[in-house]
Amino acid sequence: MALRFHKMHGLGNDFVVIDAREGAVAMDAARARALADRRTGVGCDQLILIGPADDADVSMRIFNADGSEVSACGNATRCVPVLVGRDVTVRTAAGLLHARLEEGGAAVDMGPPRFGWDEVPLAYPMDTAALPLAWGELARPAAASMGNPHLAFFVPDHMAVPLEALGPEIEHDAAFPERINVNVATILSRTHVAMRTWERGAGLTQACGTGACATFASGRRLRLLDERVRMDLPGGTLTLSEQDGRILMQGPATHVFTGETEL
Numbered sequence: 485m486a487l488r489f490h491k492m493h494g495l496g497n498d499f500v501v502i503d504a505r506e507g508a509v510a511m512d513a514a515r516a517r518a519l520a521d522r523r524t525g526v527g528c529d530q531l532i533l534i535g536p537a538d539d540a541d542v543s544m545r546i547f548n549a550d551g552s553e554v555s556a557c558g559n560a561t562r563c564v565p566v567l568v569g570r571d572v573t574v575r576t577a578a579g580l581l582h583a584r585l586e587e588g589g590a591a592v593d594m595g596p597p598r599f600g601w602d603e604v605p606l607a608y609p610m611d612t613a614a615l616p617l618a619w620g621e622l623a624r625p626a627a628a629s630m631g632n633p634h635l636a637f638f639v640p641d642h643m644a645v646p647l648e649a650l651g652p653e654i655e656h657d658a659a660f661p662e663r664i665n666v667n668v669a670t671i672l673s674r675t676h677v678a679m680r681t682w683e684r685g686a687g688l689t690q691a692c693g694t695g696a697c698a699t700f701a702s703g704r705r706l707r708l709l710d711e712r713v714r715m716d717l718p719g720g721t722l723t724l725s726e727q728d729g730r731i732l733m734q735g736p737a738t739h740v741f742t743g744e745t746e747l
């Protein structure tokens with residue numbers, strides 16, 4: 485039977501979204517990988533499965549392009565109210581999120597960042613404000629979890645970092661038993677940051693919502709940033725702010741087309 489899907493994106497971080505609220509859709513790593521393949525499938529950074537939830541408007545499951553299932557995706561969370569057409573609560577493996585529909589996108593309360601070495605998680609206890617580790621020119625990253633694990637390297641020029649080479653090396657380092665997302669960021673002022681992300685399970689993407697939140701939270705923890713920041717990513721701009729220890733993310737989300745596939 486043909487599978488109906490929506491192609492959506494948040495700042496060019498693209499998704500195949502399957503709305504399974506009305507009927508269950510079987511999903512596993514192999515099927516997610518097949519759908520995500522850019523040559524033989526539909527193509528996406530993440531496969532998103534929306535379903536019913538007991539304690540929220542919808543549930544959301546997230547599969548990276550390599551088939552791994554993960555707990556959080558900031559850009560996809562902004563897509564949910566756009567798909568549903570109203571404000572929604574979203575049950576994820578990382579917690580309950582509130583997403584408010586806005587003109588051209590959404591605002592999401594992404595919850596509090598977590599900095600514990602076991603929550604990020606790391607293979608052994610380390611100071612997550614500046615891990616005592618280095619890979620080539622990248623050294624002493626901050627580590628944070630937004631429901632998924634991130635490193636943030638603050639560097640003078642994020643565009644000069646060979647992220648396509650260092651990203652996979654860091655992602656698969658033995659220090660990170662669940663692999664890790666790698667963000668490189670340049671602080672332009674206390675209210676303006678530019679960054680890029682190597683995503684665990686997906687590679688270089690145009691934007692990573694949780695990466696932007698984790699980088700912002702780490703910059704706040706290091707007292708480098710104010711409580712409201714403009715974050716420029718290759719695919720566009722997000723606004724991040726901190727309220728009562730929680731991270732709020734605001735930015736675009738787009739429905740591109742609806743299709744059907746035999747995969």
Ligand SMILES: N[C@@H](CCC[C@H](N)C(=O)O)C(=O)O
Pocket residue numbers: 497529530548554555556557558559560632633665683684685686689691692693694695
């Ligand atoms: N693109 C996402 C993050 C998707 C999951 C990530 N690759 C992981 O493995 O944790 C975002 O916008 O947050």
